[in-house]
Amino acid sequence: MGTIADVLTEAGHNTVLMPVLDPDLDRHTGLRLTTNVIKVASDSRTAAMFAQKEKFTTRLWSLNPSAYGMIKVALHTAQSFTYQCEKVLNEEAAISTLKAWHFDVGIAEAFDICGFGEYCRRLFEIFNVSSTIAVTSQVQADHVSKAIGVPGAPSYVPGSISTKGDTMGIMDRLRNLVETHLGNKFHETLYNMEIALFREKFGAKFKGHGEILSQISYFFTNSNPYLDYPHPTIHKVIDIGGIAVSLDAERNKLPQNLDEILKLRETNVVISFGTVVKARYMPENYR
Structure with missing residues (x-):
C-alpha cells in the first residue's frame, strides 16, 4: 500500500495513507514521497494480542500445512482486525479528517473489510467515494474474485490457501475445491464480524x-x-506484481555489514518470508 501511495504521489495526486495496525511497524511505512499519513492507535485488545505475537508467529512455523490449520490461525488474527475496525469507526478525529479530504478514489487491501489496518473499507461508503479499488498483497484472493465475477476453476487453479500445485489428480482436485471453499468461508466470516459493527453504528441497511x-x-x-499459474480473469483484475521492486542502484545498496557477508561467496540466495511470518521467529532446527 505504501508503494501504491508513493506511485500516486509521484504522479501528482494528493494521497493519504492510513497505515498498518502492527505497533512494531509504526515507524516503518516504507513511504518515500507521501507525507499525508493518518494513524489510529491500536485498540487495547488488539495491542494485547500483538503482545503475544512472538509466541503466535513461532507457532506458524510448525503448523500442519493444511487449510484447517491456516484457518485456525487466521480466525484468531481476524478477531484483532475486528477490534481495530471498531477502534477506527469510533475515532471521531480521524473520521473527520478523512471526510475533509473529499476523496475521488478509495483504495483498500481486501483481506478484511477494514483494509488490514490500512483504510477502513466500509468508510468509503460513509465518505461517498464514487470509485473504489481493492488490493491484495497475495497473487490472488479467491473471495474477491468470487465477488467480482471471476470464473472459479478449482479443477486446475490452486486456491489461495491450497496445499496443492497446478498438477492435480482426482483427489487433489477435490481437496483443492474444499480448501478454496474453506478459504472463502473464512473471509466471509471475517467480513460478517466487521459488517455487524457498521450496521450497529450506521443502521441495518448498510450494504x-x-x-x-x-x-x-x-x-x-x-x-x-508470466510467472503465475494460468487462470481465468476479467478486465477488472490488474496484475501489478513487482511494483515494489526498486531498480534504483543507489537505493539498492546494502549496509556495509551485509555487503561484507555476501561478498564472502561468489553467489548467494536470499529468502524472505514476508512481513507476517518473520524469519527471526524461525525455530533453530529450521535454520
Missing part, C-alpha cells in the same frame, strides 16, 4: 460485503502473469 466488493472499479493483485 453487505458482497454488494460493495462487486461494485469496485478495479482489483489490483500482487501477481506476475
